[in-house]
Amino acid sequence: MSDASTRSIYKRVLLKLSGEALMGTGDYGIDPAVIKRIAAEIGQLVDLGIEVGLVIGGGNIFRGAGLAESGMDRVSGDHMGMLATVMNALAMQDALEKLGYSARVMSALAIHQVCEDYIRRRAVRHLEKGRVVMFAAGTGNPFFTTDSAASLRAIEINADVVIKATKVDGVYSSDPMKDPDAVRYERLSYDEVLEKKLMVMDATAIVLCRDHGMSLKIFNINDHGNLLRLVKGESVGTVVEQGQA
Secondary structure, three states: OOOHHHOOOOOEEEEEEOHHHHOOOOOOOOOHHHHHHHHHHHHHHHHOOOEEEEEEOOOOOOOHHHHHHOOOOHHHHHHHHHHHHHHHHHHHHHHHHHOOOOEEEEEOOOOOOOOEEOOHHHHHHHHHOOOEEEEEOOOOOOOOOHHHHHHHHHHHOOOOEEEEEEOOOOEEOOOOOOOOOOOEEOEEOHHHHHHOOOOOOOHHHHHHHHHOOOEEEEEEOOOOOHHHHHHOOOOOOEEEOOOOO
């Protein structure tokens, strides 16, 4: 592809999706139209030759921390949340395959009947063969979010960037849904995110990215075409990198 407009600035990316992104306008579960649209946008990245890893949260089904607040044992709640991410990953695998893309689900928990175990070298091999790899069940440990899992897997597979899909077009000084005076940042350093307590990702995920020099980009998944524009190098959302003021 000689035309710059058809090239990506990345070779391998880790896309982090919240489980809530799959709900559409519903209150629970997966909207088939939404998951098909997101799968198609991921497919556009594959068509550009990008190797795509994917971590999906489970908040549209179960959220461990929320269950714990309701009185459930936190470890049990987190295990339920991990299984919810496996369900979402299987749904995304199906959506991708229906569009003609090869995909694999790799779980941090052993569930041999439905997906592969996460083995780093095998995951990299899948990526090299052009398969979209869904990293499910978080890190396999309670008390760690899927944000942390996304940062960890990105570092392990030597991704060029973590791309976090949200409902807003970047990182704001406060919740833009509640504060009309909220200011959007175009660039931030990891230390600024931590010092300002900006709700980008949890602190563990941010520190992992910072300490390993992993770039992070945050964008609005609901704006169609943003993901493709982002990987082509256009200014989309917020960039978080080491040493950026």
